[in-house]
Amino acid sequence: MQPIIELEKVTKRFGGITALNNASLKVNKGEVVGLIGDNGAGKSTLIKTLVGVHNPDDGDIKIRGDKVNNWNALKAREAGIETVFQDRALCPQQSIVWNIFMGKELKYPFGFIRDKEQITEANRLIREIGFTSKLINAESPVGNLSGGERQGVAIARAIYNNAELIILDEPTNNLSLNETQKVFDFVLNVKKSNRSVLFIGHNIYHVYDISDRFVILDRGEVVHHLDKENIQSPEELMKIMRDTIKSH
Ligand SMILES: Nc1ncnc2c1ncn2[C@@H]1O[C@H](COP(=O)(O)OP(=O)(O)OP(=O)(O)O)[C@@H](O)[C@H]1O
Ligand SMILES: [Mg+2]
Numbered sequence: 458m459q460p461i462i463e464l465e466k467v468t469k470r471f472g473g474i475t476a477l478n479n480a481s482l483k484v485n486k487g488e489v490v491g492l493i494g495d496n497g498a499g500k501s502t503l504i505k506t507l508v509g510v511h512n513p514d515d516g517d518i519k520i521r522g523d524k525v526n527n528w529n530a531l532k533a534r535e536a537g538i539e540t541v542f543q544d545r546a547l548c549p550q551q552s553i554v555w556n557i558f559m560g561k562e563l564k565y566p567f568g569f570i571r572d573k574e575q576i577t578e579a580n581r582l583i584r585e586i587g588f589t590s591k592l593i594n595a596e597s598p599v600g601n602l603s604g605g606e607r608q609g610v611a612i613a614r615a616i617y618n619n620a621e622l623i624i625l626d627e628p629t630n631n632l633s634l635n636e637t638q639k640v641f642d643f644v645l646n647v648k649k650s651n652r653s654v655l656f657i658g659h660n661i662y663h664v665y666d667i668s669d670r671f672v673i674l675d676r677g678e679v680v681h682h683l684d685k686e687n688i689q690s691p692e693e694l695m696k697i698m699r700d701t702i703k704s705h
Contacts, residue, residue: 467516476502478677489649491668498674508533539615540624547574549600554579580615587642605636622654665691
């Protein structure tokens with residue numbers, strides 16, 4: 458099977474700091490990959506390189522098997538890669554439908570927005586990804602939503618933008634157990650639709666629960682690729698992470 462995206466031996470330096478050193482990672486269709494590592498390990502740098510915000514100093518990026526050149530954020534989005542940053546991307550005063558269609562509205566030839574169609578589509582999208590509350594619909598203001606539900610709106614927007622790979626940067630930070638469960642449900646629905654998720658997290662328990670595979674970063678280096686089926690518990694994953702950090 459062809460991975461959607463591959464990072465091959467990528468190195469990224471900032472002045473004297475090597476933020477990524479020979480790092481490789483791939484994401485296949487329909488899988489959830491958990492990216493973990495301590496503060497400063499290079500997780501954000503890795504994602505930003507993947508989505509064309511940073512140019513690697515060395516190494517290759519491949520999309521569906523083909524090496525890319527002059528990779529940038531626009532090309533990454535056109536290739537179906539969407540990143541959801543926590544709390545940052547949404548406009549809380551506006552409705553769910555407004556947030557989903559922001560910048561990519563459905564319009565009539567004279568520029569008027571096709572409101573009804575957008576509402577219908579937004580309602581379909583939020584149900585598809587797993588919004589169950591009867592109190593919430595496309596016209597609800599995002600400001601009234603819980604943290605988990607806001608992640609859901611951002612994920613719905615990514616799907617509307619034809620994302621095949623959705624990158625979630627610490628999506629469960631500051632969320633209650635209940636809200637975290639909502640985010641997990643959304644992620645599982647994304648997976649069910651045969652899209653892929655790269656899930657970045659500090660909380661090993663969250664990453665363990667939701668991922669099919671784990672990639673551990675330590676000081677810019679990918680030190681482990683692990684399949685969930687070989688790791689019996691989050692404690693085991695935690696121990697592997699601690700041991701590598703100690704011995705590295
Ligand atoms: N734009 C930048 N300029 C200079 N140094 C940077 C820049 N971005 C990251 N770094 C450095 O690269 C290293 C990796 O940082 P990065 O933000 O990728 O880590 P992280 O794993 O995302 O950490 P955290 O868990 O704290 O978000 C750090 O030493 C950081 O200070
Ligand atoms: Mg980071």
